[in-house]
Amino acid sequence: MNGTSQTKRVLLSLKSISKSFPGVKALDSVDFDVREGEIHSVVGVNGAGKSTLVNVLGGSVVPEHGEIYWNGEHVQLHPPQRALRHGIAIVHQELSLFPELDVATNISISRLTPRDHGWLIRDEELRARAREALERVGLNHLSPRKIVGTLSPGERQLIEIARTLNSGAKLLILDEPTSSLPEAEVKTLFDNLVVLKKQGISIIFVTHHLDEVFRISDCVTVFRNGRNIGTNPIGDIDHAALVPLILGRSATEQYDYGEKPSIGEEALRVENLQSGQKVRNVSFSLHQGEILGIAGLLGSGRTETARAIFGLESRETGTVWINGSKVHIKDPQQAIRHGMGFITEDRRREGLLLQKPIIDNVAVAVLRRLSGALGFMRSSLETKAAQRRSDELHIATPSIQRNVATLSGGNQQKVVLGKWLETEPTIFILDEPTRGIDVGTKAEFYRLIVDLASKGVAILLITEDIMELASLCDRVLIMRRGRITGELSGNQITSSNIILAINRDGEA
Amino acid sequence: MSTTQSKTGEPLNGFLHLLARFAFRYGIYIIFLILVVVMSILSPVFLTVRNLSNVLLQNADIGIICVGTAYVIIARGIDVSMGAVVALGSAVAVTAMKAGGAPWYVGLLLFLLVGLIVGLVNGVSVAYLGMPSFLVTLATMTIGRGLVLAISGGKSYYGLPAVYSNLGAGYVGPIPNVVIGMVIIFVIGYIVLSKTVFGRRVYAVGSNEVAAQVSGIRVKRMILYTFVVNGLLAAVASMVLSARLNSFSASMGTGYEFSAIAAVVIGGVSLYGGEGNMGGVFVGMLIIGVVNNALNLLGVSAFYQGVARGGIIFLAVLIDSLRSRYARNFD
Numbered sequence: 001m002n003g004t005s006q007t008k009r010v011l012l013s014l015k016s017i018s019k020s021f022p023g024v025k026a027l028d029s030v031d032f033d034v035r036e037g038e039i040h041s042v043v044g045v046n047g048a049g050k051s052t053l054v055n056v057l058g059g060s061v062v063p064e065h066g067e068i069y070w071n072g073e074h075v076q077l078h079p080p081q082r083a084l085r086h087g088i089a090i091v092h093q094e095l096s097l098f099p100e101l102d103v104a105t106n107i108s109i110s111r112l113t114p115r116d117h118g119w120l121i122r123d124e125e126l127r128a129r130a131r132e133a134l135e136r137v138g139l140n141h142l143s144p145r146k147i148v149g150t151l152s153p154g155e156r157q158l159i160e161i162a163r164t165l166n167s168g169a170k171l172l173i174l175d176e177p178t179s180s181l182p183e184a185e186v187k188t189l190f191d192n193l194v195v196l197k198k199q200g201i202s203i204i205f206v207t208h209h210l211d212e213v214f215r216i217s218d219c220v221t222v223f224r225n226g227r228n229i230g231t232n233p234i235g236d237i238d239h240a241a242l243v244p245l246i247l248g249r250s251a252t253e254q255y256d257y258g259e260k261p262s263i264g265e266e267a268l269r270v271e272n273l274q275s276g277q278k279v280r281n282v283s284f285s286l287h288q289g290e291i292l293g294i295a296g297l298l299g300s301g302r303t304e305t306a307r308a309i310f311g312l313e314s315r316e317t318g319t320v321w322i323n324g325s326k327v328h329i330k331d332p333q334q335a336i337r338h339g340m341g342f343i344t345e346d347r348r349r350e351g352l353l354l355q356k357p358i359i360d361n362v363a364v365a366v367l368r369r370l371s372g373a374l375g376f377m378r379s380s381l382e383t384k385a386a387q388r389r390s391d392e393l394h395i396a397t398p399s400i401q402r403n404v405a406t407l408s409g410g411n412q413q414k415v416v417l418g419k420w421l422e423t424e425p426t427i428f429i430l431d432e433p434t435r436g437i438d439v440g441t442k443a444e445f446y447r448l449i450v451d452l453a454s455k456g457v458a459i460l461l462i463t464e465d466i467m468e469l470a471s472l473c474d475r476v477l478i479m480r481r482g483r484i485t486g487e488l489s490g491n492q493i494t495s496s497n498i499i500l501a502i503n504r505d506g507e508a
Numbered sequence: 509m510s511t512t513q514s515k516t517g518e519p520l521n522g523f524l525h526l527l528a529r530f531a532f533r534y535g536i537y538i539i540f541l542i543l544v545v546v547m548s549i550l551s552p553v554f555l556t557v558r559n560l561s562n563v564l565l566q567n568a569d570i571g572i573i574c575v576g577t578a579y580v581i582i583a584r585g586i587d588v589s590m591g592a593v594v595a596l597g598s599a600v601a602v603t604a605m606k607a608g609g610a611p612w613y614v615g616l617l618l619f620l621l622v623g624l625i626v627g628l629v630n631g632v633s634v635a636y637l638g639m640p641s642f643l644v645t646l647a648t649m650t651i652g653r654g655l656v657l658a659i660s661g662g663k664s665y666y667g668l669p670a671v672y673s674n675l676g677a678g679y680v681g682p683i684p685n686v687v688i689g690m691v692i693i694f695v696i697g698y699i700v701l702s703k704t705v706f707g708r709r710v711y712a713v714g715s716n717e718v719a720a721q722v723s724g725i726r727v728k729r730m731i732l733y734t735f736v737v738n739g740l741l742a743a744v745a746s747m748v749l750s751a752r753l754n755s756f757s758a759s760m761g762t763g764y765e766f767s768a769i770a771a772v773v774i775g776g777v778s779l780y781g782g783e784g785n786m787g788g789v790f791v792g793m794l795i796i797g798v799v800n801n802a803l804n805l806l807g808v809s810a811f812y813q814g815v816a817r818g819g820i821i822f823l824a825v826l827i828d829s830l831r832s833r834y835a836r837n838f839d
Contacts (some may be wrong), residue, residue, distance in 0.1 A: 074838075087530075208646070237730035312721075314724065322515075331726065332721060332722055332723070332724045332726040333726055335724075336723075336724040337724075338634055342722065344722055349716075349718055349719075350716075350718045350719050350722050351722070352716065352719055353711075353712055353716050353718065353719055353720075353782065354715070355715055355782060355783065356711070356715050356782065360708070360711070360712075363708070364708070364712050364720070364723045364725070365723040365724050367705040367708050367709065368705060371704070371705045374704070375704040375705040375706055376703055376704055376705075377704060377705060377707075377708060389748075419723065433528055
């Protein structure tokens, strides 16, 4: 198996680890080795098992089967504190920093207990310790007194790393570390990872960015459907060989939803849209009956583009036309009035009134239409609407009076969909509509999306799921670093073309 | 049907589940009934028409405030300026009528104007300036109380124009006018909250502000409205109180904000927003009224009455936090 020329000692070894979640085998008898002082990339499409792997290593998920060896010793990693004590640290994206506190305090925060540090804080000692840790991540110039909130995203990430080193980490796990970083900071991060590697630190690097895999890693492991497909030294493989490993047989396997009627007139046109740092000069048009995909890596600005169009984020510049006339959409209410619907990516935070029944959720965007004179709700209309959507979308619930919090993820998403169908949108933006829902429900969603398009609804589909884009879309826009860098149409739309396109750096 | 998964994954016994659900939904009505039964045993005076009508009369002003406060809290805000509005409305209107000789209808407008202004300041600060509602209304409460003293110079007035004193002292049959007024306001508050688009939007904003906004609800405007409603109803309460007492004094309405908040929360409105209904609020108001009445009838010293009232507020908030913690397990 390990026919590689690696001679370094194995630091961490997983033996036939399995973990299931309801309806999915997230990890299926996975063997996985990490050696001392290597940068080991882990790649795979969504749902391949990468996050579960990370969570098992971090100690937040307990595998059902299998063994974990650390320095040759059989260990348990649960709970996370235990994984940390062994020296395995997940570098979170800024989430665990305290922006109001200074660098020195942030770096030592987990050791500020009476047992480790005594009852009084000795600032000089904290700063000395911080300086030492900062040096290891190449931030020698940075004062430990600086307030963390004033630093750049890249510096904050390095502070996170410095903190884990300070607590004695031997293995760092970085999950999509570059998605919120500008290019210059990505370079600094990578330079520092290489320095850490030379100090004997091992790094697991989870990413969708294939170019980054080839830029810094020593070897790459591909996950697919919860299985480890194989580990290759980076010198033995290239882009072209990696993509089919990631996609597997399903690269050629596409859903077939029959012929759609032809595409109609222009429903939405966006010109020179500019919003914050994430959306730069975006222009495109979308037609009735068309399914237009936006493909891009995390942080590419795909979500922000949709939010700016829908009036959820402010726009600096940009013009929007709907059905040929220029519109000024300042908030979602105006967007809805112009016939737009928007399934946002985070259904629990932005889509649902979780503690309210299905009926209230379906009605919430169309209260005016379900009411009569003086704004009196007509409860018969409400009930009829909610019942119809519940039946039509096969929402699994004994009653439309059930709180949506009690429903499964797939059924919750159906409630969100029902809410928007009730507004009868002519332009429907779907941001990650199938994230975190089971395979069966996904298929139902795909059929519905195609159905809507064939009825003339213009659909803008934003998703990380490349297979989804490849099967459903008539055209796919490629977004990278806030710009549209390309477009695929017709039989150019294949999973591998999309992966290659979203990874292709315009300037590199 | 008979079992439900609890948060930790253990099945909840079907009977316990039903019981908990029943307790959370109807608990306060049961508590109210028990309270009434116990009191009628302890005190022979309690269950007389005269006493009960007194309880309602004395709580008419707080009851009116509860209606507005329920809107604010359901929309996930909090307002502690109502007591100050009660005093300030009367300070402005009664001073204008007594010292300035303004006619009764100018007085009426002044009452409402004070409520409107305070409500607007609260609402704009919270909704559009993003200030935390507790602190904003704490500030307006303090300013309001200060203005009361500045305007009245600490003086009290006795004898309002006849329109007010007749209204405040009058009865329709056995029921005092102001109680009828309170009930009408409760009914309107109930209808608007549970039967209209406006009410649905208040619930939606309180349940999930972001989701409400994405669904096309103008969240900021709705929050502003709830504070304006609360300010206006506090002004109405001010009018009712000064009419009933046929006087003004600078300490009017002291502690009303906390009585109203306590009544609303006891009545099942969640401080976490999005939950509760007017029927519950009405009963919550009755419970507060009956408890106060009971403490008096039983001759509890004024010192311990404060302890008892504080204890009730504590219990109400405890129940609220338990309810919201377990809400996920009960539909």
